[in-house]
Amino acid sequence: MDHHHHHHEEMDNFSPNSLANGEIKTMTGDAHSCHMKMAFYFGTEATVLFDWWKFNTTTGLIYSMVGIFLLATLYEGLKYFREYLFWKSYNAIQYRSVQIPLEKESSNPVSQMVGTVLFKQPLPTMLSSFHFLQTFLHVIQITVSYLLMLIFMTYNVWLCLAVLLGATLGYFLFGWKKSVVVDVTEHCH
Structure with a gap:
C-alpha cells in the first residue's frame, strides 16, 4: 500500500506545464527534485552523467565541452585501433613468412640469395590473448559509446555539438586509414 501511495505522489508532481516547458520534474524522496530537459536548449547549466559532474557557469560548460570533445575524438580513434588490430592479426594469422638462406655462404652473390617460405598459422x-584484448577493447568502446549517447540526451545543444565535433575530428584523423568499407566495430552513440 505504501508503494501505491508513493506512486500517487510522483504523479501529483507531473503536470502538463512541466511538459510545456520541455522538462519533466520528478520527486525522489521528501525534498529532492530532479529536472530533466526533454527538448534541445541552449544553456550554461546541466548535470552530465553523474551527480558530481554539474556546472552552472560558462566556464564549467566550456571545460565540459572540451572533455566531451576529446572523449568523442578518442572514441573514433579506438574504433580505428580495434579494426587495425583485427586486420594486422588477420594478415599475420593467414601466413607467416620466414626467410631461409638457399645455400651456405659462397663467393657467388647469386647463391647467397634468401628464399621465403610461407607457413600457415592456426586461427585464434x-x-x-588476442580475443581477450579485443573483448576488453570492445567493452571500453561500447561503454564510451553509450556515455556519449547519454551526454547527447542531456539535450544541451553545446554538449551535443561537442560530441558531434569530436566525432567529426576523430573520423577526420583516423577514418581515412580504414581498410574496409563496412565498419564492423560501430556501436550506436
Whole structure:
C-alpha cells in the first residue's frame, strides 16, 4: 500500500506545464527534485552523467565541452585501433613468412640469395590473448559509446555539438586509414 501511495505522489508532481516547458520534474524522496530537459536548449547549466559532474557557469560548460570533445575524438580513434588490430592479426594469422638462406655462404652473390617460405598459422581460439584484448577493447568502446549517447540526451545543444565535433575530428584523423568499407566495430552513440 505504501508503494501505491508513493506512486500517487510522483504523479501529483507531473503536470502538463512541466511538459510545456520541455522538462519533466520528478520527486525522489521528501525534498529532492530532479529536472530533466526533454527538448534541445541552449544553456550554461546541466548535470552530465553523474551527480558530481554539474556546472552552472560558462566556464564549467566550456571545460565540459572540451572533455566531451576529446572523449568523442578518442572514441573514433579506438574504433580505428580495434579494426587495425583485427586486420594486422588477420594478415599475420593467414601466413607467416620466414626467410631461409638457399645455400651456405659462397663467393657467388647469386647463391647467397634468401628464399621465403610461407607457413600457415592456426586461427585464434576463443581463449587466445588476442580475443581477450579485443573483448576488453570492445567493452571500453561500447561503454564510451553509450556515455556519449547519454551526454547527447542531456539535450544541451553545446554538449551535443561537442560530441558531434569530436566525432567529426576523430573520423577526420583516423577514418581515412580504414581498410574496409563496412565498419564492423560501430556501436550506436
